[in-house]
Amino acid sequence: MIWVSWRQHRSQAIACLALLAGLAVYAILAGTSMRTAFGNDNLAGSCLARSQGTACEAGVSAFMNEFGSAVNIAFWSVCLIIPGLIGVLVGGSLIARELEYGTWRLAWSQTVPRARWLAVKLALVTGGLIVLGAAMTAVITWYRAPMDQLTGQLQHNSYDYEGLVLTAYILCAFGFAVLAGLLIRRSIPAMVAAFIPWLAIRLVVEFVFRLHFMTPVTGQVGANCLPQGPPGCGYGISFVPQSTGHIGDLVLSMNGNLVTYQPADRFWPFQLIEAGIFVALTAAALGATTWLLHRRAAWTV
Amino acid sequence: MTQHDADGSVPALRTDRLGRRYGRVWGLRDCTLEVPAGAVAALVGPNGAGKTTLLEMIIGLLEPTEGQVSVFGQTSRAGTAEALARVGYVAQDHPLYRDFTVADMFHLGRAMNPSWDQELAAARVDALGIPLNRKIRRLSGGQQAQVSLTMALAKRAPLLVLDEPVSSLDPVARLEFMRDVMASAADRALTFLISSHVVAELERFCDWLIVLAGGHVQLAGPADDLLAAHRLLTVPRATPDAELPGTAIHRTDSDRHSTVLVRADPVQLAVQGHAGWQADPVSFEQLVMAYLQRPSTVTSTDDPAPAAPRPGPNTRAVIR
Numbered sequence: 233m234i235w236v237s238w239r240q241h242r243s244q245a246i247a248c249l250a251l252l253a254g255l256a257v258y259a260i261l262a263g264t265s266m267r268t269a270f271g272n273d274n275l276a277g278s279c280l281a282r283s284q285g286t287a288c289e290a291g292v293s294a295f296m297n298e299f300g301s302a303v304n305i306a307f308w309s310v311c312l313i314i315p316g317l318i319g320v321l322v323g324g325s326l327i328a329r330e331l332e333y334g335t336w337r338l339a340w341s342q343t344v345p346r347a348r349w350l351a352v353k354l355a356l357v358t359g360g361l362i363v364l365g366a367a368m369t370a371v372i373t374w375y376r377a378p379m380d381q382l383t384g385q386l387q388h389n390s391y392d393y394e395g396l397v398l399t400a401y402i403l404c405a406f407g408f409a410v411l412a413g414l415l416i417r418r419s420i421p422a423m424v425a426a427f428i429p430w431l432a433i434r435l436v437v438e439f440v441f442r443l444h445f446m447t448p449v450t451g452q453v454g455a456n457c458l459p460q461g462p463p464g465c466g467y468g469i470s471f472v473p474q475s476t477g478h479i480g481d482l483v484l485s486m487n488g489n490l491v492t493y494q495p496a497d498r499f500w501p502f503q504l505i506e507a508g509i510f511v512a513l514t515a516a517a518l519g520a521t522t523w524l525l526h527r528r529a530a531w532t533v
Numbered sequence: 534m535t536q537h538d539a540d541g542s543v544p545a546l547r548t549d550r551l552g553r554r555y556g557r558v559w560g561l562r563d564c565t566l567e568v569p570a571g572a573v574a575a576l577v578g579p580n581g582a583g584k585t586t587l588l589e590m591i592i593g594l595l596e597p598t599e600g601q602v603s604v605f606g607q608t609s610r611a612g613t614a615e616a617l618a619r620v621g622y623v624a625q626d627h628p629l630y631r632d633f634t635v636a637d638m639f640h641l642g643r644a645m646n647p648s649w650d651q652e653l654a655a656a657r658v659d660a661l662g663i664p665l666n667r668k669i670r671r672l673s674g675g676q677q678a679q680v681s682l683t684m685a686l687a688k689r690a691p692l693l694v695l696d697e698p699v700s701s702l703d704p705v706a707r708l709e710f711m712r713d714v715m716a717s718a719a720d721r722a723l724t725f726l727i728s729s730h731v732v733a734e735l736e737r738f739c740d741w742l743i744v745l746a747g748g749h750v751q752l753a754g755p756a757d758d759l760l761a762a763h764r765l766l767t768v769p770r771a772t773p774d775a776e777l778p779g780t781a782i783h784r785t786d787s788d789r790h791s792t793v794l795v796r797a798d799p800v801q802l803a804v805q806g807h808a809g810w811q812a813d814p815v816s817f818e819q820l821v822m823a824y825l826q827r828p829s830t831v832t833s834t835d836d837p838a839p840a841a842p843r844p845g846p847n848t849r850a851v852i853r
Contacts, residue, residue, distance in 0.1 A: 337624035342645035
């Protein structure tokens with residue numbers, strides 16, 4: 233069964249490796265020049281050491297303009313949907329292709345019962361996607377490391393691609409697509425039907441729930457905001473440090489001298505919570521698939 | 534525990550009041566039949582008769598709504614490895630993975646069947662001149678059917694179920710395919726159950742006949758016995774069914790004569806001979822067609838008196 237799964241998903245595995253290789257090449261080229269600039273401008277020395285003092289706007293904005301400008305809306309949108317695309321492309325065909333081409337009659341009439349057929353396939357493909365997600369995360373985290381020193385990891389364009397969530401997003405789209413493939417019985421419609429709810433959940437979690445995974449902290453603005461106050465300080469990705477006076481905090485709102493924020497050290501708890509949500513959705517979808525496939529013999533052809 | 538026949542042998546296949554409902558519609562109902570070990574059985578019926586439903590329940594791809602299936606005396610539970618191992622299956626249109634090579638398909642067979650016979654598989658495609666390294670999509674329809682049959686044979690299951698195996702093949706490929714089936718049945722003491730809506734192919738090769746129509750078994754038994762038990766009578770047009778020997782199965786009325794296919798004991802046929810009557814042996818195809826065209830006595834739920842005999846020639850199907 234392991235060989236069968238490998239043989240059927242071989243081309244997908246190769247495509248995923250090619251994608252990963254492309255990402256790695258880009259990350260090494262862009263990441264190397266970013267590191268050089270980061271060192272030359274001595275941003276690490278000047279800026280980071282003065283995180284409690286006045287901001288080092290000039291150097292930071294020059295650096296961010298050069299390396300952060302790639303993170304515009306179009307680029308960010310593509311990055312946002314890539315994990316979903318990987319998941320649905322791999323998952324959409326897993327069962328639906330067998331149903332489309334009639335090969336389920338071949339696959340499920342061998343001596344291996346269909347429940348085992350599905351379990352082995354799901355285990356291996358899920359494992360492959362976890363490896364892929366972890367590798368992509370590692371590459372992106374390495375690439376972004378200098379920038380993360382300035383912005384922290386709670387900002388969208390670092391949080392979404394570092395830690396655990398990237399892998400969880402891929403798995404969730406995969407699980408949805410496998411289930412949709414069993415229900416719809418056609419690969420392409422299954423991929424579309426899985427992608428839409430995946431994207432909806434992904435956006436709702438990011439922009440509605442994530443900010444409140446844990447109760448935000450309210451405190452005084454940092455020393456860098458006083459005595460000049462706004463506009464000398466503020467929040468958002470280009471302020472280093474943030475108006476809390478620390479690097480990497482995610483500021484939700486400012487009201488006079490009071491600032492409400494999620495502290496930078498909540499990165500890992502947040503990652504665990506968000507990855508947990510998507511892994512739970514994956515487990516629900518794959519569990520439903522397993523049950524439905526088992527019951528399918530009793531319902532319809 | 535095994536179930537024995539009256540003569541002590543275990544049938545290769547027995548279904549007992551097997552039924553399958555799709556929503557509110559029965560695809561197959563009350564199907565009780567037996568195929569003895571070593572038989573090459575033809576399952577004949579029009580499209581939608583319930584053939585595929587029956588076959589899928591025998592294989593275990595489909596769970597019966599009622600009744601049960603036994604293969605060589607063992608009751609099959611749908612989808613279990615034990616049930617799956619006992620039946621080899623060539624599905625309709627012989628599905629294979631199109632981007633696999635023949636060798637890949639055999640690798641799959643080996644990986645998914647503990648009793649896989651690689652030597653048999655390799656020798657068989659070699660004899661057929663099918664290269665192992667060729668992709669499935671580059672094979673002809675006949676070759677794909679042969680690869681499917683090879684996979685079913687190499688699974689080493691004692692019962693083989695073929696669903697419309699020749700319907701997509703040209704006449705030469707049909708003949709070759711059926712010859713191969715016959716040779717395997719003879720060489721390796723296998724039992725075959727072959728469904729088809731093409732009757733002509735089966736006549737030469739099958740020794741057991743099952744006619745399925747409207748979700749019910751219309752006729753089942755050894756082909757020779759069934760042929761011997763039926764006659765095609767040519768009688769004057771006005772002769773009512775009641776005066777005929779045996780049971781009228783199907784009647785064709787022309788201007789002056791009626792041709793009636795009857796089922797009766799051959800002895801009875803001999804003694805009831807009338808002047809001007811003619812009794813001819815029936816062909817396999819005539820027999821099957823007669824039962825397929827017979828108005829079903831059990832399927833129509835709207836009919837207030839479904840079992841009542843229908844007098845008069847007008848209610849009969851008339852062949853033109």
